Amino acid sequence: xxxxxxxxxxxxxxxxxxxxxxxxxxxxxxxxxxxxxxxxxxxxxxxxxxxxxxxxxxxxxxxxxxxxxxxxxxxxxxxxxxxxxxxxxxxxxxxxxxxxxxxxxxxxxxxxxxxxxxxxxxxxxxxxxxxxxxxxxxxxxxxxxxxxxxxxxxxxxxxxxxxxxxxxxxxxxxxxxxxxxxxxxxxxxxxxxxxxxxxxxxxxxxxxxxxxxxxxxxxxxxxxxxxxxxxxxx
Amino acid sequence: xxxxxxxxxxxxxxxxxxxxxxxxxxxxxxxxxxxxxxxxxxxxxxxxxxxxxxxxxxxxxxxxxxxxxxxxxxxxxxxxxxxxxxxxxxxxxxxxxxxxxxxxxxxxxxxxxxxxxxxxxxxxxxxxxxxxxxxxxxxxxxxxxxxxxxxxxxxxxxxxxxxxxxxxxxxxxxxxxxxxxxxxxxxxxxxxxxxxxxxxxxxxxxxxxxxxxxxxxxxxxxxxxxxxxxxxxxxxxxxxxxxxxxxxxxxxxxxxxxxxxxxxxxxxxxxxxxxxxxxxxxxxxxxxxxxxxxxxxxxxxxxxxxxxxxxxxxxxxxxxxxxxxxxxxxxxxxxxx
Amino acid sequence: xxxxxxxxxxxxxxxxxxxxxxxxxxxxxxxxxxxxxxxxxxxxxxxxxxxxxxxxxxxxxxxxxxxxxxxxxxxxxxxxxxxxxxxxxxxxxxxxxxxxxxxxxxxxxxxxxxxxxxxxxxxxxxxxxxxxxxxxxxxxxxxxxxxxxxxxxxxxxxxxxxxxxxxxxxxxxxxxxxxxxxxxxxxxxxxxxxxxxxxxxxxxxxxxxxxxxxxxxxxxxxxxxxxxxxxxxxxxxxxxxxxxxxxxxxxxxxxxxxxxxxxxxxxxxxxxxxxxxxxxxxxxxxxx
Numbered sequence: 001x002x003x004x005x006x007x008x009x010x011x012x013x014x015x016x017x018x019x020x021x022x023x024x025x026x027x028x029x030x031x032x033x034x035x036x037x038x039x040x041x042x043x044x045x046x047x048x049x050x051x052x053x054x055x056x057x058x059x060x061x062x063x064x065x066x067x068x069x070x071x072x073x074x075x076x077x078x079x080x081x082x083x084x085x086x087x088x089x090x091x092x093x094x095x096x097x098x099x100x101x102x103x104x105x106x107x108x109x110x111x112x113x114x115x116x117x118x119x120x121x122x123x124x125x126x127x128x129x130x131x132x133x134x135x136x137x138x139x140x141x142x143x144x145x146x147x148x149x150x151x152x153x154x155x156x157x158x159x160x161x162x163x164x165x166x167x168x169x170x171x172x173x174x175x176x177x178x179x180x181x182x183x184x185x186x187x188x189x190x191x192x193x194x195x196x197x198x199x200x201x202x203x204x205x206x207x208x209x210x211x212x213x214x215x216x217x218x219x220x221x222x223x224x225x226x227x228x229x230x231x232x233x234x
Numbered sequence: 235x236x237x238x239x240x241x242x243x244x245x246x247x248x249x250x251x252x253x254x255x256x257x258x259x260x261x262x263x264x265x266x267x268x269x270x271x272x273x274x275x276x277x278x279x280x281x282x283x284x285x286x287x288x289x290x291x292x293x294x295x296x297x298x299x300x301x302x303x304x305x306x307x308x309x310x311x312x313x314x315x316x317x318x319x320x321x322x323x324x325x326x327x328x329x330x331x332x333x334x335x336x337x338x339x340x341x342x343x344x345x346x347x348x349x350x351x352x353x354x355x356x357x358x359x360x361x362x363x364x365x366x367x368x369x370x371x372x373x374x375x376x377x378x379x380x381x382x383x384x385x386x387x388x389x390x391x392x393x394x395x396x397x398x399x400x401x402x403x404x405x406x407x408x409x410x411x412x413x414x415x416x417x418x419x420x421x422x423x424x425x426x427x428x429x430x431x432x433x434x435x436x437x438x439x440x441x442x443x444x445x446x447x448x449x450x451x452x453x454x455x456x457x458x459x460x461x462x463x464x465x466x467x468x469x470x471x472x473x474x475x476x477x478x479x480x481x482x483x484x485x486x487x488x489x490x491x492x493x494x495x496x497x498x499x500x501x502x503x504x505x506x507x508x509x510x511x512x513x514x515x516x517x518x519x520x521x522x523x524x525x526x527x528x529x530x531x532x533x534x535x536x537x538x539x540x541x542x543x544x545x546x547x548x549x550x551x552x553x554x555x556x557x558x559x560x561x562x563x564x565x566x567x568x569x570x571x
Numbered sequence: 572x573x574x575x576x577x578x579x580x581x582x583x584x585x586x587x588x589x590x591x592x593x594x595x596x597x598x599x600x601x602x603x604x605x606x607x608x609x610x611x612x613x614x615x616x617x618x619x620x621x622x623x624x625x626x627x628x629x630x631x632x633x634x635x636x637x638x639x640x641x642x643x644x645x646x647x648x649x650x651x652x653x654x655x656x657x658x659x660x661x662x663x664x665x666x667x668x669x670x671x672x673x674x675x676x677x678x679x680x681x682x683x684x685x686x687x688x689x690x691x692x693x694x695x696x697x698x699x700x701x702x703x704x705x706x707x708x709x710x711x712x713x714x715x716x717x718x719x720x721x722x723x724x725x726x727x728x729x730x731x732x733x734x735x736x737x738x739x740x741x742x743x744x745x746x747x748x749x750x751x752x753x754x755x756x757x758x759x760x761x762x763x764x765x766x767x768x769x770x771x772x773x774x775x776x777x778x779x780x781x782x783x784x785x786x787x788x789x790x791x792x793x794x795x796x797x798x799x800x801x802x803x804x805x806x807x808x809x810x811x812x813x814x815x816x817x818x819x820x821x822x823x824x825x826x827x828x829x830x831x832x833x834x835x836x837x838x839x840x841x842x843x844x845x846x847x848x849x850x851x852x853x854x855x856x857x858x859x
Contacts, residue, residue, distance in 0.1 A: 054748060074751035083752070090749040094741040103742055106735075107754035152754065298666055300607075345843060348850035349802070351662040352605030356798045357846070360839055363795065367836040380832075485791065490674055497667055526678040533674035540667050541656050 004063075005030040005156055005187045006051070011060035011070075013050050020046045022211045023060070028156075028189065028204075033182055035202035035219075036191045039231060042208040044191040045087050048158045051189070052084035053077040064156065079107050083154035087161045087191075089145040091133040098129040100144055104151030111153025112184055118147040121180060139170035146174075146181065156187045163194055175201065195231070209233040249559040260409055264402035272405040276473060278511055279412030283466045284488060285495040285507030286415045287459045293502035294423065294431045295455045298351075300489050301358025304342075304365045305335045305460045307483035309467020311369055314477055315377060317389040324393055328407065328468045335464025336457050343456045347449075359485065366483035382478025385471060393472070404472050411466050418462060420504055420560050427451060435502070497536050500546030504560040509548050572706040573828070579707055581824035585817030586717030587782065590775035591797035592804075592812045593723060594768035600807055601744045601764040602658060604665050608672035610794030612769065615676055616642055616776025617785050621689050631691040631781050639773045646769030650762040658761070673790065680787035691780035716778050720816070723771055724809045730767075740764055792835075799842040805852030814853060818845075 006028040013021040020043050028034050036044045049055050051062055053074035062070040069077050083104075091100050101118055119126035122143040128136060133144055142162060149157055163171040171194070178201055182188050192198035199205055199219035207215040207230040215222065215230030263272055284302070291297040312331040316322045322330065346357040373379020394400040422428055430451055471477055481487070491514065499510025514532075521528045543550055552558060591613060598604050606612075616638060623634045657664035693712065700710040731737035743750040743760045750757060779785060779793065796819060804815025819838050826837020845852065 052752060054751070073756070074748075075754045075756045078752060078754040086749060086752065090746055092742045092745040092749070094745050095738065099738055103738055103753045103755075106739075148753075292663065298663060300670070345846050348846055351603075352607075352666050353798070353802065355666060356605065356607075356795065357802075359791075360795055360799065360842060364836065364839045364843070367832075367839070371830075371832060371836075486674075490670070493667060493670060501663070526682040529678040530675050530682070533671040533678070537653070537668050537671040537675075540664050540671070541653070544664060 003030055004028060005065055006189070007061075007063040007066075008051070009061045009063075011047075011050060011058065011062060013046060013055050013058040015046070015055075015057075020211050021050065021058075024211075024213055026206055026213065026216060028187055030155075030187055031185045032204060033188045033190055033202040035198035035205040036189060036208060037195050037198050037205060037227075037231065038208035038214075039233075041210075043211040044208055045160050046211075047208070048084060048160050048189065048191060051077075052082060052158060054084075078152055078154075079109070081109060081153070081155040082158065083149040083152045083156070084158045085145050085149040085160060085162070088164060089141045091141055091144055091148075093132065093134045095133055096130050097125055097133050097136065097144055100133045101125075101147050101151055104148035105153075107152045109153040113150040113153050115151075118150060121177065122147060138166050139174065142166060142170075142174060150181065154186065156189070157182070159188060159190045159192075161191055161193060163192060163197070171197070195227070199227075207231055243558060243561060245557050246559055246561045257413070261406070263409075264398070264405055269401055272401055273473070274515070276405045276408035278515055279408040280466055280470060280473070281492065281495060281511045281514070282412045282507055283415035284463065284492045285499070285511060286419045286504070287462050287466075288489075288492045289496045289501060289503075289507050290419050290422070290455060291459050293496065293506075294428075294435060295452055296435065297452060297456060298355045299358040299456075300355040300485070300493075301360070301362035302459070302463050302492070303483050303485055303488035304358070304362035305339065305463040306467035306470065306488045307362070307365055307369060307479070308335050308338060309464040309469075310471040310477050310482040311372075311377065312464070313468035313471040314383065314385060318386060324389060324472060325407075328465050331468035332461040332465040335467075336461035339457045339460030342460075343453055347452070347456075362483055362485065366479045369479040369483065378478065380479060382476060382481070384476045390472075390475065404469070407469050408473070411462075411469055415462055415466070416504070416508075418458070422455075422458075423504065423560075427454070431455070494532050494536050496546070497539050498546055500548030500550075500552070502545070503548045503552060505552070506546050506548040510546070513547070572704070574825075575704075576707045577824040577828055578821050579703070579709070580713065581821030582817050583709070583713035583717045583820070584824070585800075585813070585820035586713070586720035587775070587778055588796050588800045588816030588819050589720045589813040590716070590723060590771065590778060590816075591793050592800035592816055593720075593727060593809060594771040594775070595794075595797045596801050596807075596809055596812050597727060597771070598764060598768045599801075601740045602761050604654065604658065605669070605798075606654075606672075606768075607666060607669040607794065608676055608790075609669075609772070609797065610792065611673045611676040611680075611790030612642075612772050613776040613779055613793050614785055614787065614790040615680060616773050617691065617780030618680055618684055618689070620691055620777045620780055624691060631693050631777055632696075635773065635777055638777060639770050642769040642773035642776075643766040646772075647762045647766040650765035651758060654765065655758050655761055677787050677790060684787065686786055686788070688784040688786050689780070690784050691777065693781045697781065712781060716782070719774065719778070720813060723774060724813055727767075727771070727809055736763060796838070799838060802852055803842060803845045805855035807856035808852075808854045811852060811854035811856070818853075 004027040009025050011021055011024040012019065024047065036047065038044050046055065050058055053069065053072055053076070058070065060070070061068055064080055064082055067080070069080060069082070092103070095103065098115070101115060105114070124140055125143055125147060128140065133141065136144065162174055175197060190198060190201060202219065204217065205219055206213050207227065209230065210233065214233060215227065260275065263275055267275070288299070288302060291299050309331040312334050313324065313327045316327045316330055317324055342361055346354055346361060349357040369377070370380045377383055390400065394403045423431065434448055434451070467482070495510035495514050496507055498513050499508065500506025517532065521531065539546060545553065595605065595609055598606060619641065620631055620634045620638050623629065623637050624631055627634070653668065654665065657668050696712050696715070700708045703709050731740060739750070739755050739760050742753065743755060743757050747757045750760070800815035800819050801812050802815070803818050804811030804813065818841065822841035823834045823838040827834035
């Protein structure tokens with residue numbers, strides 16, 4: 001598909017000898033948000049890591065803006081415009097908030113995001129810019145992680161479990177900002193445990209079950225029961 | 235379907251037969267071999283012992299020591315001092331050296347175990363240096379100080395009635411220690427400690443959570459290896475007669491070569507040290523004349539081995555052809571009825 | 572006054588030990604690698620300087636202009652070509668490969684230069700001194716060594732905490748996988764770290780060669796002194812490493828005063844004492 005920003009075809013992936021992903025195929029249109037839902041262990045994070053280039057053992061093709069990326073190293077994929085906000089944030093403890101953000105922009109791609117813009121999106125970070133990144137609260141760390149991802153001015157952002165370990169009110173605040181983050185033609189894949197939130201934020205979704213896609217389409221096209229069935233593999 | 239469990243495979247049973255034949259040949263060596271042959275075989279036995287013990291420490295227990303020469307040298311000096319000062323017969327000095335090495339290794343272990351990984355390795359080296367420097371200061375107690383000393387004639391003569399039997403005795407002692415070290419390592423690995431060691435090697439965290447007392451096992455293995463190494467050291471004194479601190483505590487002779495042997499032969503396997511010793515002595519036979527270049531070649535081979543075939547010669551062979559001469563695992567067979 | 576002088580001289584020699592140690596500390600901090608050939612590389616640099624001085628007639632300190640870049644290039648190539656392949660979860664490969672390197676370097680130097688003692692001649696710098704107090708003479712060379720050690724450590728601290736490269740080092744050291752997500756190529760980051768380490772090694776090697784006679788076999792001793800300085804000072808703290816070097820230098824000086832043969836032994840014993848009673852060192856900042 002020519003206007004697909006991300007195109008995955010028959011993707012299979014292994015951690016060591018264990019096969020995690022089985023023959024996944026899907027496309028993502030430019031400017032859209034794709035939600036990835038599924039139970040723990042379904043392979044959602046693995047899929048994101050695969051796209052980001054962190055999983056060496058794989059077969060099948062991944063194409064970003066029509067160009068194949070499955071043979072590239074993670075640092076090369078970031079330079080092309082794909083950013084991963086990893087599960088659990090994974091901020092650098094030896095770096096301050098600002099240094100974490102600056103490092104996100106290491107790749108030097110042009111675009112709307114820079115330090116000033118990130119600080120205006122997340123003002124609290126501006127206040128705490130000099131603090132060690134891991135000394136912030138969970139929600140604030142998530143903001144740093146998102147900001148760090150945006151600093152590379154990606155065209156595709158992969159958000160892995162934004163709500164992990166966060167209080168409901170904090171999750172609500174972060175998701176309220178999602179439209180601002182994903183504006184400007186930025187495409188996104190969103191992995192999220194909270195199914196309702198995921199489906200509310202996305203135009204399309206994939207439901208994964210044991211490394212396979214059990215259901216795909218627009219959220220409104222399916223009933224709650226159908227989605228439940230796909231989620232639990234019944 | 236019923237299953238039978240056994241320890242041995244057909245290959246290991248065949249190997250056992252060969253081993254018995256080989257052992258008989260080796261025992262009879264003083265009768266068919268010259269002095270030079272016995273000396274060579276004796277040296278090989280020493281290295282098989284040292285390599286097996288180092289392999290036990292590094293390949294199985296994760297304790298990469300670059301300081302085992304501390305216990306070799308300790309064994310050397312125990313042999314020299316108890317025979318000269320206490321008039322003890324050299325035969326008895328050997329187990330005494332083992333005991334001394336075990337006792338001294340205990341506080342050493344408590345110290346060096348505070349370091350991890352490569353820092354642990356260098357820490358063991360420092361301890362060996364301390365032993366060497368102390369030995370060099372012992373001139374005042376008649377142990378020759380920096381330039382060393384020799385085991386007196388009468389002590390050597392106490393070994394046996396004449397030259398033939400003396401050489402044979404020293405050779406047989408080497409054989410006992412070499413085969414003894416192999417038997418020790420093999421026995422340990424077949425026991426429950428061996429199972430624990432394999433678990434630790436696979437995952438320290440997981441085995442720790444299963445109640446395996448990692449620290450206690452590491453400590454026990456370190457002390458055992460030290461004791462055996464000390465005994466080998468005391469034998470080396472008998473083989474060489476002339477001792478000096480730099481030679482007795484030589485990191486090149488008793489660590490670098492040992493590491494080379496284990497890496498080439500196959501780390502983490504029992505057969506590896508044997509293969510490695512044979513390879514090392516073959517290389518020495520043909521290339522030692524090249525001097526410093528020869529040692530550089532050994533270094534290059536070791537590096538290439540580590541990068542390309544980290545499991546060594548035997549590791550490759552065992553994996554490729556599924557051979558195990560010293561079975562430590564179990565073989566499960568289905569009964570065909 | 573004799574003891575005061577010993578302590579002063581010990582402090583100054585601590586500067587040289589800190590130079591030995593700084594590279595070790597840096598590499599361990601960035602990639603958890605301990606290079607067993609570190610001391611041999613210091614000696615190899617001394618030989619390199621020796622060759623360059625002979626060929627050009629330059630003063631040994633001036634030869635640093637050539638020695639430092641050559642050493643850094645070698646470090647970069649070594650890391651990219653060989654050592655990067657050994658990094659992973661297993662401690663054995665880097666340890667054994669660098670041990671092999673140690674054997675190769677020592678014997679290579681032996682083959683080329685023989686076991687004869689060599690020395691770098693620095694003229695007036697070596698012999699000149701001024702009197703701080705009666706009985707306490709401060710040599711120009713030891714003082715320069717100490718000042719250079721402070722400058723190098725200050726430089727490294729600046730680089731680590733105030734530059735983009737330092738940021739890359741810290742991030743890759745924290746989490747090399749996520750660092751890839753920032754566009755950092757960890758193979759290059761590690762190579763630059765080793766290049767930097769060899770730059771410091773180059774400075775240490777030239778000062779070693781000026782200060783004392785050297786031969787191919789003294790490398791491991793320098794590694795051990797550097798290692799002891801790092802452990803005494805505390806892991807992950809470069810200024811701590813300087814203090815560690817000073818403690819070692821003073822301990823050795825006191826030992827030498829008691830018994831000339833006990834110089835090294837005194838240093839080792841102090842190291843073991845620190846290991847026994849303060850195993851994380853005097854000013855630790857990270858875990859081993």
